[in-house]
Amino acid sequence: MEKTQKEIQKLAKRLLKEKKVDLVIGYEKSESGKTRPFFATKLEDTDRLVWDKSCSNNLAVYLLENKEKVAIVAKGCDSRSILELIKTNQIKRDDVFIIGVPCNGMESNGKLLENCRVCRYRNPVICDVLLGEKVEEIPEDNYEDVKEIESLPLEKRLGFWKNEFQRCIKCFACRNVCPMCYCDDCILEKKDPQWVSKPRKKEEMFLFHLVRAFHTAGSCVDCGSCERACPVGIPLRLLYRKVAKDVKELFDYEAGVDLKEKPPLTKFDLENDEKL
Amino acid sequence: MKKIPKSRIKNLVRELEKNYDIIAPVRTGERVFFKELGPDDEVYLKSNPTNSPKEFFLPYSEVLFEFKKTNDEFELKPNLESRERILFGIRPCDVHSLLLLDLISGGEFEDPYYKEKREKTTLVSFSCLEPMDGCFCTSFGTGPSLKDGADLLLTDIGDYYLAEPFTRKGEKIIKSKLFENATKRDKKIKDERIKKAEEKIQKLDLEKIPEKLASLFDDKLWDELSKRCISCAICTYLCPTCYCFDVIDEGKMFTVDGKRIRCWDTCMFPSFTRLAGGENPRATKKERLRQRIYHKFKYIPDRYEKFGCVGCGRCVRYCPAGIDIMEIISQIK
Numbered sequence: 380m381e382k383t384q385k386e387i388q389k390l391a392k393r394l395l396k397e398k399k400v401d402l403v404i405g406y407e408k409s410e411s412g413k414t415r416p417f418f419a420t421k422l423e424d425t426d427r428l429v430w431d432k433s434c435s436n437n438l439a440v441y442l443l444e445n446k447e448k449v450a451i452v453a454k455g456c457d458s459r460s461i462l463e464l465i466k467t468n469q470i471k472r473d474d475v476f477i478i479g480v481p482c483n484g485m486e487s488n489g490k491l492l493e494n495c496r497v498c499r500y501r502n503p504v505i506c507d508v509l510l511g512e513k514v515e516e517i518p519e520d521n522y523e524d525v526k527e528i529e530s531l532p533l534e535k536r537l538g539f540w541k542n543e544f545q546r547c548i549k550c551f552a553c554r555n556v557c558p559m560c561y562c563d564d565c566i567l568e569k570k571d572p573q574w575v576s577k578p579r580k581k582e583e584m585f586l587f588h589l590v591r592a593f594h595t596a597g598s599c600v601d602c603g604s605c606e607r608a609c610p611v612g613i614p615l616r617l618l619y620r621k622v623a624k625d626v627k628e629l630f631d632y633e634a635g636v637d638l639k640e641k642p643p644l645t646k647f648d649l650e651n652d653e654k655l
Numbered sequence: 656m657k658k659i660p661k662s663r664i665k666n667l668v669r670e671l672e673k674n675y676d677i678i679a680p681v682r683t684g685e686r687v688f689f690k691e692l693g694p695d696d697e698v699y700l701k702s703n704p705t706n707s708p709k710e711f712f713l714p715y716s717e718v719l720f721e722f723k724k725t726n727d728e729f730e731l732k733p734n735l736e737s738r739e740r741i742l743f744g745i746r747p748c749d750v751h752s753l754l755l756l757d758l759i760s761g762g763e764f765e766d767p768y769y770k771e772k773r774e775k776t777t778l779v780s781f782s783c784l785e786p787m788d789g790c791f792c793t794s795f796g797t798g799p800s801l802k803d804g805a806d807l808l809l810t811d812i813g814d815y816y817l818a819e820p821f822t823r824k825g826e827k828i829i830k831s832k833l834f835e836n837a838t839k840r841d842k843k844i845k846d847e848r849i850k851k852a853e854e855k856i857q858k859l860d861l862e863k864i865p866e867k868l869a870s871l872f873d874d875k876l877w878d879e880l881s882k883r884c885i886s887c888a889i890c891t892y893l894c895p896t897c898y899c900f901d902v903i904d905e906g907k908m909f910t911v912d913g914k915r916i917r918c919w920d921t922c923m924f925p926s927f928t929r930l931a932g933g934e935n936p937r938a939t940k941k942e943r944l945r946q947r948i949y950h951k952f953k954y955i956p957d958r959y960e961k962f963g964c965v966g967c968g969r970c971v972r973y974c975p976a977g978i979d980i981m982e983i984i985s986q987i988k
Contacts, residue, residue, distance in 0.1 A: 411788075411789070411971075411979060413977045415883060415976055415977025415978075416977070417883070418882045418883070440885065548715065549888075550888035550889050550892045551924070552885070552888070552889050552975055554887075555886055555887040556887070556975050576905065577903050577916075578715075578716030578916045578918050579715045579716045580716075607975065608885075608887070608975035610893060611705065612683070612684055612685065
């Protein structure tokens with residue numbers, strides 16, 4: 380990984396020097412040693428770019444506010460989000476230089492992150508340059524976690540989520556950290572018409588979280604950023620993975636894999652599709 | 656001075672429960688939260704909860720009053736009353752946050768809702784012998800222990816907790832038969848342990864920070880620092896001293912019959928300052944992050960001669976983008 384880090388720094392420096400980009404989005408270490416997003420705009424900044432097992436943030440979210448002449452370090456999951464952003468016309472392919480980096484899974488306190496355990500796209504799906512050696516992909520994700528909760532009776536599932544959602548403090552970290560939440564005017568905050576009220580109401584917490592689950596259906600790539608950001612530990616991935624599994628079964632579609640394939644909710648054919 | 660065997664803490668909580676509602680740190684999965692103690696809940700004292708105790712004094716959504724209009728008469732029904740309760744297991748940093756909120760919600764425009772809850776709450780604090788990553792309370796002239804501010808302070812001295820009451824409410828609690836007499840040696844052990852804990856805590860030099868900030872308002876530092884911010888409310892909602900709110904009325908259609916509700920709001924959301932015409936004086940992340948720092952390290956000190964931060968470290972530990980208030984302070988330096 381050290382070698383890749385040097386290559387990232389070198390490439391970032393070159394891109395900035397040749398004015399191919401004005402900004403390189405990558406990772407750095409804070410003074411206390413925490414890995415975090417970093418924005419290199421000057422040549423000397425590039426020495427601060429790091430690459431190691433703690434580069435877990437999905438950087439694609441920052442493309443929504445830095446759309447032009449930008450380079451970005453992308454692991455498999457970041458690249459899948461970028462692909463979805465291109466597909467949904469949020470960014471233009473030619474405006475972004477993707478520095479793809481294969482990833483063997485990110486860690487926290489020496490433990491592989493939960494989403495990395497089931498990730499099947501460890502190599503970037505789209506990039507301009509690939510730095511580092513390609514890594515072996517793991518076989519099929521069998522959605523064991525989702526199947527387990529699906530097997531519970533309705534009452535139990537309801538009780539489980541009710542208990543989880545009641546801790547929500549509506550900090551919006553799950554939405555704001557998500558690259559696929561790009562709406563200028565979010566339904567969860569809209570006042571006219573108002574769908575979710577400002578006070579925290581137990582009965583509305585389902586609506587709050589299910590809206591997000593439905594809105595990211597077909598574009599969530601299971602990068603795990605929302606779940607890691609959630610300060611109260613709501614198992615958001617489990618919810619979104621249930622939706623991803625349904626999308627796969629109903630539409631035979633997987634987010635962030637093929638740039639040419641149309642998003643499922645724009646191509647389905649209700650009359651001719653047997654499953655629907 | 657008294658002490659209580661560690662094994663009797665459970666009994667103490669059960670005893671107190673008879674006369675009070677108890678709010679205490681409880682483990683939920685891998686996390687710890689302050690919550691109202693239920694019959695199956697156990698008090699967990701090994702780490703400072705994710706949420707701050709402010710939500711029990713300034714709830715996320717609080718009905719201030721109900722209103723109704725019949726004929727030409729308005730009827731207002733305030734929702735003031737609170738029950739007697741004990742906040743058990745609050746650490747010194749959070750006690751200091753309440754002392755600051757007392758100042759802010761008092762004075763000329765007193766907040767009766769806060770005051771009612773505060774007066775009905777007994778604080779049983781525990782000295783903080785295991786500071787966490789990101790803790791920097793000693794920077795504010797406070798630290799892992801207390802000299803006052805709580806009603807009772809308990810400190811882990813091995814097999815016992817040393818119990819030091821600071822108020823009558825505290826004295827009343829240690830009258831329980833569960834407590835035993837403490838010795839001078841117990842006090843000495845406490846002092847040594849506090850000193851050790853103090854050494855573990857990162858200390859920042861805060862001298863002249865408000866003065867320095869006065870000249871940094873338009874500095875490009877804020878552009879750099881705010882780039883990674885995702886504009887969520889984690890830092891401010893977990894913060895024990897952030898108190899900003901929004902007030903909304905909820906009513907039934909076609910009648911004047913409803914509630915006025917105070918809800919948490921945050922300077923981190925663009926909507927916090929967005930005006931009706933669409934103009935936003937804090938339009939970008941730069942202005943918003945700057946506001947958070949200025950409020951704590953300039954505006955509050957200017958007004959109350961005290962910093963608006965207590966160094967609990969929650970914002971440092973939980974920021975998904977790795978923004979570190981300690982690092983920001985040292986950069987201002």
